[in-house]
Amino acid sequence: MPKMDDVLGIHEYALKVRAKRTELIASNLANADTPNYKARDIDFKTMLQERQRQLDGRSASAGQLKTTHSGHIANPGFGPMGEALYRVPLQASIDGNTVDTQQEKGKFMENSIQYQATVNFISDRVTGLKQVLKGQG
Numbered sequence: 001m002p003k004m005d006d007v008l009g010i011h012e013y014a015l016k017v018r019a020k021r022t023e024l025i026a027s028n029l030a031n032a033d034t035p036n037y038k039a040r041d042i043d044f045k046t047m048l049q050e051r052q053r054q055l056d057g058r059s060a061s062a063g064q065l066k067t068t069h070s071g072h073i074a075n076p077g078f079g080p081m082g083e084a085l086y087r088v089p090l091q092a093s094i095d096g097n098t099v100d101t102q103q104e105k106g107k108f109m110e111n112s113i114q115y116q117a118t119v120n121f122i123s124d125r126v127t128g129l130k131q132v133l134k135g136q137g
Contacts, residue, residue: 011122013051017044018115024084025108028099036096039087039104 021042031037089098 008122008125010048010052010055011118011125014048015115015118015122017042017047018111018118021111022108022115025104025111028087028104029101029108032097032099032101032104034097037099038097039089039099040084041087041107043085 021044024040024042028037028039028041087098090100090103
């Protein structure tokens with residue numbers, strides 16, 4: 001029986017990262033008027049590259065957390081070191097808030113479209129596998 005990583009590849013992980021990114025961007029937008037709020041995001045490309053290295057069996061990149069004991073804290077996988085990253089504002093705000101609502105809305109829409117594209121890919125993949133299993137492929 002194949003593992004989900006074999007069937008869906010990186011796409012299952014990409015969907016989880018896109019969902020987490022949606023939460024972060026929505027939080028940024030919700031706090032657009034909160035003084036000293038620092039906008040955060042995930043480096044999606046770096047996370048996917050690291051995950052692909054893991055799936056390919058290559059060693060982790062320099063600085064990547066490795067657990068060697070079951071009691072160690074697992075890397076939640078947001079930034080290159082497992083954290084959500086702070087967004088650098090294009091223009092500083094007087095109250096210390098780094099949320100640029102126009103930029104955040106654009107990133108939210110872009111992420112939503114990419115999330116849906118990943119869902120569609122996974123759905124098509126599962127449909128194709130069902131057809132093969134039924135002997136229709």
